[in-house]
Amino acid sequence: MTDSEPILKIEHLTTRFHTDRGVVQAVDDVSLELFAGETLGIVGESGCGKTVTSKSVMRLLPTHLSSFGAESRIEYRGMNLLGLSENQMRDIRGNQIAMIFQEPMTALNPVFTVGWQLDEALKYHTSLNRRERFDRSLEMLRMVDMPNPTRRLKEYPHQLSGGMRQRVMIAIALCCEPDILIADEPTTALDVTIQAQILRLMNDLKKRIGTAIVLITHDLGVVAQICDRVAVMYAGRVVEMATVHDLFHRPQHPYTRALLDSIPINDATHHGQRLPAIEGIVPSLFELPQGCRFHDRCKFCEDECRQTEPDLETTGSQQSVRCHFPLSELRS
Amino acid sequence: MIKRIWKLRSTRKFFSNRLAVMALLIVAGYLAIALGTSVFGLVDLDATFARVGPKNVSGFFRVQEPEKQVEDVEYIFNRVDSALRRRDPKQALAEIQFGPQRLIDASPEEIKAIVERGWSYFDQLAESDDLNQDRAALPVIEQLKQTEQSLFAPLTSGQRWEQRINLVLGTDAQGRSIALRAIYSIEVAIKIGLVVAFFSVLIGSLLGTAAGFYGGWVDHAVTWAFTTFSSIPSLVLLVLLAYMFTGSTFEGTLFPMYIAFSATYWIGPCRVIRGETLKLRELEYVQAATALGYSRPYIVVRHILPNASHLMLINFSLLFIAAIKGEVILTYLGLGIKNGTSWGIMIEQSRPEVINGFFWQIGTATVLMFGLVLAFNILSDALQDAFDPKHV
Numbered sequence: 001m002t003d004s005e006p007i008l009k010i011e012h013l014t015t016r017f018h019t020d021r022g023v024v025q026a027v028d029d030v031s032l033e034l035f036a037g038e039t040l041g042i043v044g045e046s047g048c049g050k051t052v053t054s055k056s057v058m059r060l061l062p063t064h065l066s067s068f069g070a071e072s073r074i075e076y077r078g079m080n081l082l083g084l085s086e087n088q089m090r091d092i093r094g095n096q097i098a099m100i101f102q103e104p105m106t107a108l109n110p111v112f113t114v115g116w117q118l119d120e121a122l123k124y125h126t127s128l129n130r131r132e133r134f135d136r137s138l139e140m141l142r143m144v145d146m147p148n149p150t151r152r153l154k155e156y157p158h159q160l161s162g163g164m165r166q167r168v169m170i171a172i173a174l175c176c177e178p179d180i181l182i183a184d185e186p187t188t189a190l191d192v193t194i195q196a197q198i199l200r201l202m203n204d205l206k207k208r209i210g211t212a213i214v215l216i217t218h219d220l221g222v223v224a225q226i227c228d229r230v231a232v233m234y235a236g237r238v239v240e241m242a243t244v245h246d247l248f249h250r251p252q253h254p255y256t257r258a259l260l261d262s263i264p265i266n267d268a269t270h271h272g273q274r275l276p277a278i279e280g281i282v283p284s285l286f287e288l289p290q291g292c293r294f295h296d297r298c299k300f301c302e303d304e305c306r307q308t309e310p311d312l313e314t315t316g317s318q319q320s321v322r323c324h325f326p327l328s329e330l331r332s
Numbered sequence: 333m334i335k336r337i338w339k340l341r342s343t344r345k346f347f348s349n350r351l352a353v354m355a356l357l358i359v360a361g362y363l364a365i366a367l368g369t370s371v372f373g374l375v376d377l378d379a380t381f382a383r384v385g386p387k388n389v390s391g392f393f394r395v396q397e398p399e400k401q402v403e404d405v406e407y408i409f410n411r412v413d414s415a416l417r418r419r420d421p422k423q424a425l426a427e428i429q430f431g432p433q434r435l436i437d438a439s440p441e442e443i444k445a446i447v448e449r450g451w452s453y454f455d456q457l458a459e460s461d462d463l464n465q466d467r468a469a470l471p472v473i474e475q476l477k478q479t480e481q482s483l484f485a486p487l488t489s490g491q492r493w494e495q496r497i498n499l500v501l502g503t504d505a506q507g508r509s510i511a512l513r514a515i516y517s518i519e520v521a522i523k524i525g526l527v528v529a530f531f532s533v534l535i536g537s538l539l540g541t542a543a544g545f546y547g548g549w550v551d552h553a554v555t556w557a558f559t560t561f562s563s564i565p566s567l568v569l570l571v572l573l574a575y576m577f578t579g580s581t582f583e584g585t586l587f588p589m590y591i592a593f594s595a596t597y598w599i600g601p602c603r604v605i606r607g608e609t610l611k612l613r614e615l616e617y618v619q620a621a622t623a624l625g626y627s628r629p630y631i632v633v634r635h636i637l638p639n640a641s642h643l644m645l646i647n648f649s650l651l652f653i654a655a656i657k658g659e660v661i662l663t664y665l666g667l668g669i670k671n672g673t674s675w676g677i678m679i680e681q682s683r684p685e686v687i688n689g690f691f692w693q694i695g696t697a698t699v700l701m702f703g704l705v706l707a708f709n710i711l712s713d714a715l716q717d718a719f720d721p722k723h724v
Contacts, residue, residue, distance in 0.1 A: 058623055064548065094625030101623075107616040111638045120634070121624050172624065 006033040007212060008057070008076050008097075008180055014069030015049075015056050024285045026052040028236040029069075031312075034180065039206060039213040041227035041244070043220060043259070045282050049236040050216045054182045057081065057214075058099055059089050076180075095125050098173035102185040104165035108157035114141075114168050115153030118175060125176045140171040143208075144201060163194035167201070174205060182214045187222060199225050220263055224248060229318070232256050235283055235293040238312060242319040252315060252326035254298045292324070300325060345718045352714030358707035365515060366522040375516045380673040383507040384431040384498040388685065391502035391510065391692045398463040398473050402454075405480045409450050412483065416440055416447070430507065431498060432491035433484045443483065450479045502692040504678075505685055513673050514696045520674040521656045521704065524586060528593040528655035529648045535594065536601030537637065537644050543602075544609025545632050554606070558599045566596045570658070574667040589668060593655050601647040608640045642716060649712035653705045660701065675701050 015027040027049040034040050042050045055061050057074055059081065074081040076097070081089070093099075101107045109117060118137040122128055128136060134153075141149035144167040157165055166186060173181055183202065187195040203226045206213055215227060223230055223244060230247045232240040232255065240253040251257045261276045280297040283289055289296055295305040304324050314320045337343055346352055368374035386404035390396060396404070411428040412435075415421060421440040429435065435443070453476040460466040463473070487495060498509040543554035561569070570592045577588035612618055613636070621631045637644075656675075662668035663676025675697040682694035 060619060060622055090625045090627060092625070093623055099620070099623040101616045101620055103616050107620050109617045109621075109635055109639070111641070120626075124624070124626060124630075169620070172620075 004035060007036050008032075008034040008074070008214075010053070010057070011073040011075065012069065012071040013053065013056060013074065014072050015052050015061070016067050016069070018065055018067070021286060026236055026285060027056065029071075030233070030236075030238050032231055032238070032241075034212050034214060036179070036212055037206065037210050038228040039203075039215055039226055041223040041230040042214065042216045042233060043218060043223055043230060044233035045218060047282055047285075048233045050218075050233055051184055053233075054099070054184055054214060054216055057182060058093060058097060059084075060099075094121065094173075094178070095176050096178050097180045097182065098176070098178040099182040099184065100166070100169045100173045100186050102188050104162050104169055104189060107169050108165055110157055113154055113156055114160070117168075118153070118172055121172050121175055136175065137171075140175045141168070143174075143205070144168070144171045145197075146171070161194075162190050163198065166190060166194075166198055170198075170201065170205070174209060174211065177209055178211060180214065181211045182216070184216045185218070186215070188217070188219070195222070196225075202226060220259060232259070235288065236285065237293065237322065239294065239322045240320070241312070242316070246316065246319050250316075250319075252319065252321040253294075253323050254300050254327060255294050257327055258297075258299075292322075300327075342718045346714060349714050349718070351710055352718075355707040355710035355714065358703060359711050362518055362522060362704050362707075366519040369516055369519040370523070375512050377516065377673060379509075380513045380516045381508060382431060384495070384509045384512075385503045385507050386430075387503060387505050387507045388688075388690045388692075389499060389503045389507075390690075391500060391696075393496075393499065398469060401473055401477065402457060402463060405450070405476050406454065408480055408483070409447055412443065412447050416444055431509075432487060432494055435483060436485050446479060446483055450476060453479065501696050504681065504693050510678075510693050510696050513678055514675070514700055516673045517675045517678065517697065518700065518704075520586065520669070520672070521659065521701070524589060524593070524659045525652040525656045527586075527590050528597060528658075529652040531590070531594040532597035532651050533601050533644050533648050536598040536647065537605045537640065539598070540602040540605030541609045541632050541636050541640065544606040545613055545628070545636060551606075554602065558602050561596065562599050567661075569596050570662060571665075571667055574662065583670070585672075586669065589659060589662065592662075593658055597651050597654060600651070601644065604643050604647065605640050608643055609636055612636050612639055645712060645716060649708060653708060656701065656705065 010030060010032040013027055013030045013032075014025060017024045017026055030049070030053055032040065032042075032053075042053065044050050052061070056068065068082050072082055076092070081092070084092070108114070112120075115134075115137055118140060119133050122133045122136055126133075137153060138149055141152060146152055146164065146167050152160070152164070152168075157168075160168065170186075186202070187198050190198060199222060202213065202215075205211065213226075215222070217223060227244045229241070229243050231238050232247075232253065234255050240247070240251070240256050242250075242252075247256060248260065251260055255278075258276075258278045262278065264270075264275055278297055283293060283296070289306075291307050292298070292301075292305040292309055295301045298305065302325065308324075310322050310324045312320050312322045315326055365374070369376075386407055388400075389404075408428065412425065415425045415428065421443075425435050425443070453472055456472050457463065457469055457476070460469040463469050498512060501509075501511040501514065504510055504513070539554045539557075543551040573592035573595060574588055577583050577591075582588055618631060618635055621635050622628075626634075659668055659674060660676035660679060663674055664680045666680070668674070668676055678693055678697040682690075682697070685691075686694055
């Protein structure tokens with residue numbers, strides 16, 4: 001996989017917000033690569049920069065409140081997305097890079113039918129005629145396993161359940177066959193059975209259409225189900241990057257380790273025991289601690305961690321970690 | 333298409349609301365009358381100025397008090413008398429014709445004889461102390477009235493009907509038909525209501541969505557405009573604008589009112605819709621629309637505006653009513669319509685009548701206005717209940 005060219009390459013992405021209290025770096029020097037047909041997961045707690053990263057790619061952040069660092073580049077097919085004009089960006093959005101959102105309840109326009117909204121996307125991006133657009137809409141609804149698609153086309157979003165709405169969102173996002181689909185916590189608002197169905201669906205579609213997926217989530221269970229590679233983010237930085245197998249079996253960053261430990265396990269030995277949680281909260285972006293950003297919550301903290309911030313270092317064939325004392329070394 | 337709308341659940345919901353159907357019928361009635369007067373010429377402006385009878389006749393053909401009856405007859409005899417004294421009696425007599433009533437085709441001498449007979453009855457009446465109390469006076473009054481009637485040619489049945497309709501709500505201080513004036517005023521009111529509400533909502537929602545969605549200097553400019561406008565008492569602004577048109581060709585027409593009301597009433601919808609847009613802009617379906625690559629003007633028109641349409645509808649119905657009331661107030665103050673007919677003019681002219689205890693003119697104008705305002709309010713409320721997709 002590594003020998004082919006990545007289709008999306010984020011290099012040194014720094015996103016700043018200009019707030020009343022000063023400038024905040026919500027995303028700090030993040031570099032990621034996405035290859036065709038793979039699923040990249042981005043995990044982390046709330047407020048660690050996952051969503052800002054994805055919105056930076058789509059250029060959806062308010063322009064008068066945010067800016068990008070001078071070094072930042074988001075490369076898609078040889079173009080730097082950050083340097084494109086709004087008009088050029090509009091051709092890419094929806095057509096080549098699509099996005100689905102967390103809240104299926106509000107992500108569809110309540111005053112138009114499902115069919116109208118699918119039709120709208122097709123009308124905007126393709127030159128199909130009315131008949132073809134209708135057929136394509138129906139085909140898309142069938143593809144996302146919507147029960148009774150002909151009837152659903154005529155229904156309004158409030159007549160659909162949360163899971164069905166998310167299916168419609170996926171259908172709208174995929175109807176122009178984009179190269180990249182950014183899914184921002186697509187299953188957070190759904191209950192677990194629906195969540196599993198949606199994840200299976202996304203996995204199927206990825207294989208069928210060949211779309212690469214960037215999946216943003218705070219749920220490691222979701223990551224384990226469908227991701228190929230994972231980036232763990234903390235306080236605006238990538239702290240660990242690994243294949244999903246490596247991440248779950250050989251986590252090297254104490255934060256990743258702590259996250260994995262906080263997954264509840266249902267068996268006899270753990271019954272009645274307190275669930276391990278990470279002490280403390282994510283530091284405020286206004287008052288980042290000196291040294292490693294995780295040091296005040298880290299169980300393995302040393303003096304060096306308080307002084308200098310570690311770099312992201314490659315430790316395995318596809319694994320890199322931002323820690324002075326990666327865990328495998330500590331344990332050995 | 334009509335069949336499809338008829339089958340909608342919302343339509344059925346609307347028609348199961350009895351109050352709403354009643355309001356719909358009333359509003360439709362008003363609209364039909366307005367359409368009838370403006371397009372088919374049911375009542376023209378000249379008809380509202382024509383004398384149809386003696387002054388201040390009560391409506392619904394109520395029997396007048398004896399004193400009033402005598403007064404009316406006396407008025408007519410006086411007119412005939414003074415006409416006869418002039419050189420050209422035929423020409424002068426033509427002046428006293430009331431609507432379909434025409435003087436009989438007789439020589440001045442014959443008319444003079446009838447009038448003489450009439451005056452002798454007046455002498456008899458002068459002996460009774462109180463006309464309202466004295467039973468002996470009643471047959472004399474009857475004879476007096478018959479004498480007066482013999483001055484006029486008998487009415488054909490068509491003319492009789494016309495006269496009945498003209499007098500159904502009585503006459504004002506100048507003997508003009510209150511019914512015709514009130515009906516003609518419906519057209520004026522609905523014209524003002526529709527035009528002002530339409531343009532205010534149009535201006536308000538365009539500026540409001542633009543300000544809310546684009547933010548930045550657009551927002552600053554629009555916010556500045558409506559805060560400045562709303563810091564001036566709207567009546568003062570209306571007075572100013574009404575004065576601006578004095579002397580121009582539009583003076584006294586509806587046009588200055590359209591401008592004056594639209595220039596002040598757009599503030600309400602603008603403020604509300606700007607706020608709604610600020611809310612909608614952050615919603616995920618608007619962000620999703622951006623993520624799908626739609627252009628910003630497209631998002632404003634196809635995604636923001638339809639979701640603010642309930643506010644537009646509410647504001648339309650509020651402003652429709654506000655404009656009708658505004659016209660009445662402005663006209664009452666003498667700044668609105670001049671040389672025309674409207675509810676405002678009717679109320680303004682009924683001021684001396686009310687002091688004398690005659691309520692037919694002010695009553696008719698008020699009841700018709702009340703009916704329209706109430707029915708329109710109920711209708712727009714029921715429409716919103718039935719058709720808002722967010723509350724099904």
